[in-house]
Amino acid sequence: MSDVTVAVKDATPTVGDVMVDVHGVHKSFGPLEVLRGVDLQVRAGEVTVILGPSGSGKSTLLRTINHLEKVNRGWISIDGELIGYRRSGSKLHELKEKDVLKQRTHIGFVFQNFNLFPHLTVLENLIEAPVSALRRPRRAAEETARRLLDRVGLADKADAYPRQLSGGQQQRVAIARALALEPKVLLFDEPTSALDPELVGEVLDVIKDLARTGTTMIVVTHEIGFAREVADTVVFMDGGVVVEQGPPAAVLDNPQHERTRAFLSKVL
Amino acid sequence: MSTLPSTTDTAPPGAATPGTGPGAPPAPDDPASLKVVPARHYARWAAAVAVIVLAAQFVHGLATNPVWEWGVFSDYVLSETIVQAVWVTLQLTAYATVLGFLLGTVLAFMRLSRSPVLQTVAWTYIWIFRSIPMIVQLVFWFNLSALYEELGFGIPFGPVFWSVDSNSIIGTMGAAIIGLMLHQAAYAAEIVRGGVIAVDHGQLEAAAALGIPRLRQIRRIVLPQAMRAILPTAGNEIIGLLKGTSVVYVMSIGELFYQVQVIYGRNGRVIPLLLVATAWYVVLTSLLSVAQYYVERRYARGANRTPPPTPLQRARRFVRTLRAAAAQRNRPVIPLKTPGPLGDSR
Numbered sequence: 001m002s003d004v005t006v007a008v009k010d011a012t013p014t015v016g017d018v019m020v021d022v023h024g025v026h027k028s029f030g031p032l033e034v035l036r037g038v039d040l041q042v043r044a045g046e047v048t049v050i051l052g053p054s055g056s057g058k059s060t061l062l063r064t065i066n067h068l069e070k071v072n073r074g075w076i077s078i079d080g081e082l083i084g085y086r087r088s089g090s091k092l093h094e095l096k097e098k099d100v101l102k103q104r105t106h107i108g109f110v111f112q113n114f115n116l117f118p119h120l121t122v123l124e125n126l127i128e129a130p131v132s133a134l135r136r137p138r139r140a141a142e143e144t145a146r147r148l149l150d151r152v153g154l155a156d157k158a159d160a161y162p163r164q165l166s167g168g169q170q171q172r173v174a175i176a177r178a179l180a181l182e183p184k185v186l187l188f189d190e191p192t193s194a195l196d197p198e199l200v201g202e203v204l205d206v207i208k209d210l211a212r213t214g215t216t217m218i219v220v221t222h223e224i225g226f227a228r229e230v231a232d233t234v235v236f237m238d239g240g241v242v243v244e245q246g247p248p249a250a251v252l253d254n255p256q257h258e259r260t261r262a263f264l265s266k267v268l
Numbered sequence: 269m270s271t272l273p274s275t276t277d278t279a280p281p282g283a284a285t286p287g288t289g290p291g292a293p294p295a296p297d298d299p300a301s302l303k304v305v306p307a308r309h310y311a312r313w314a315a316a317v318a319v320i321v322l323a324a325q326f327v328h329g330l331a332t333n334p335v336w337e338w339g340v341f342s343d344y345v346l347s348e349t350i351v352q353a354v355w356v357t358l359q360l361t362a363y364a365t366v367l368g369f370l371l372g373t374v375l376a377f378m379r380l381s382r383s384p385v386l387q388t389v390a391w392t393y394i395w396i397f398r399s400i401p402m403i404v405q406l407v408f409w410f411n412l413s414a415l416y417e418e419l420g421f422g423i424p425f426g427p428v429f430w431s432v433d434s435n436s437i438i439g440t441m442g443a444a445i446i447g448l449m450l451h452q453a454a455y456a457a458e459i460v461r462g463g464v465i466a467v468d469h470g471q472l473e474a475a476a477a478l479g480i481p482r483l484r485q486i487r488r489i490v491l492p493q494a495m496r497a498i499l500p501t502a503g504n505e506i507i508g509l510l511k512g513t514s515v516v517y518v519m520s521i522g523e524l525f526y527q528v529q530v531i532y533g534r535n536g537r538v539i540p541l542l543l544v545a546t547a548w549y550v551v552l553t554s555l556l557s558v559a560q561y562y563v564e565r566r567y568a569r570g571a572n573r574t575p576p577p578t579p580l581q582r583a584r585r586f587v588r589t590l591r592a593a594a595a596q597r598n599r600p601v602i603p604l605k606t607p608g609p610l611g612d613s614r
Contacts, residue, residue: 119569
């Protein structure tokens with residue numbers, strides 16, 4: 001655990017720089033050790049897909065990256081900035097909630113259950129964080145929001161309430177909401193698992209479109225086809241550790257580990 | 269039913285009329301001619317008649333029993349003293365509601381906070397103030413000056429820089445408002461807490477993931493959604509409080525119930541004056557209920573795909589359909605009155 005803060009903040013990362021650095025992360029819930037030393041590097045502009053059986057710790061890993069879960073050991077940095085802690089010498093000082101919230105504005109998170117704010121319209125959902133957390137002027141935030149809605153194909157739904165939309169539409173709104181903060185990295189926690197089968201495609205299409213434009217993304221999913229088509233790196237997790245990782249062709253078609261083979265034989 | 273003949277099991281095809289027998293299948297070629305006979309609820313009708321008779325008796329009694337003294341009632345119901353007393357009752361209710369729910373919201377978030385000290389203090393407050401009957405507490409506040417002769421600002425347990433006589437800043441009205449507010453806050457705290465924990469945890473997570481500042485999360489994301497669960501119970505509480513202000517008569521404050529007692533103490537017309545108080549409490553409670561309906565509706569935004577119409581909207585729609593129907597009936601007359609190209613083209 002050395003040389004954590006290589007301050008490259010504000011320097012625009014070029015493709016290939018490490019954007020997300022997960023280092024020796026351990027996480028327990030009581031006696032249950034969910035993550036047992038995870039290392040993971042995600043380069044800027046790349047799409048990383050995390051696969052694994054349920055209970056393997058993939059969602060927990062994703063949630064530690066934006067500090068929704070605190071780690072017990074190890075550290076995570078995004079674009080060279082330590083998440084949730086400040087380092088001085090050999091000590092890590094826990095950040096105050098206010099500072100953690102500020103860090104989270106650089107990390108977009110898309111939930112399995114969308115978690116849109118049901119009492120706000122689609123447009124209000126999109127401008128809430130830019131206006132309150134980034135102090136953007138309302139007018140500018142609305143313009144950005146409408147552009148993003150257009151991008152996810154929902155320009156006409158700006159004034160609808162979330163419950164008036166289908167699951168697929170809600171998840172597309174949730175993606176637009178995460179993008180409204182112009183995050184450095186987008187995290188997806190099983191974005192299509194709560195959707196009816198015929199709605200999965202429209203959400204995956206939006207994510208694929210983002211991948212083409214060079215958004216750095218980490219996607220936890222069970223959609224193997226999506227992983228094969230979009231991922232630059234496929235990570236297979238089991239029992240709280242990364243079992244193997246590499247390009248989709250290597251991991252999906254020629255897995256090196258028995259556990260990976262066993263998992264793929266069940267889902268393919 | 270049993271009045272139908274049960275003998276014609278074999279009706280000639282095509283000739284079958286609806287319900288020719290309990291076992292007879294309906295004629296397949298003419299389903300539209302079958303008549304539906306609604307079930308008859310004799311017991312329900314009998315109960316309705318009995319209830320209507322009882323209600324009519326009661327209303328008849330209200331109108332004819334001289335003890336109600338409707339003349340005295342109408343003399344007093346809009347008299348200046350009573351209207352002023354109603355105003356005092358409204359003031360007590362408004363102050364105690366607003367201040368009580370403000371303090372209650374603070375207490376609710378103290379109980380929900382991660383600090384064990386704040387949690388314990390809030391819990392103790394709620395425990396104490398829910399345990400003391402309101403009337404006992406009000407008398408305590410009435411005798412505040414016996415407890416604390418002076419109120420002052422200074423260093424806790426240290427010197428006092430500035431102080432006043434407690435009776436001079438907290439009059440009787442102030443003591444009553446403080447008493448009602450503190451009592452109300454204990455209940456409001458639990459109502460607000462109940463609303464907050466009813467909000468889906470994912471909402472807070474999403475707000476946190478978006479980096480929305482903490483206070484804003486509560487004000488903009490949590491509380492508006494909590495209101496859905498808070499409002500029905502809060503409505504109960506406020507109506508209870510409105511009527512509860514009548515307890516304040518023990519402090520000789522000129523609210524509705526106190527004034528009514530003063531008047532009937534003087535003229536001995538107990539029943540009609542109690543009726544005056546009753547009428548006002550019913551009117552005020554009804555107004556609060558209507559207000560509650562519209563406030564609840566406002567906080568239901570986004571909860572339904574299409575919000576149901578308000579009673580007023582329903583009434584307007586009903587009038588509109590009636591007019592449309594009337595216009596429909598009148599329409600054939602129009603071409604007759606104005607025969608010409610317009611009438612011909614129809």
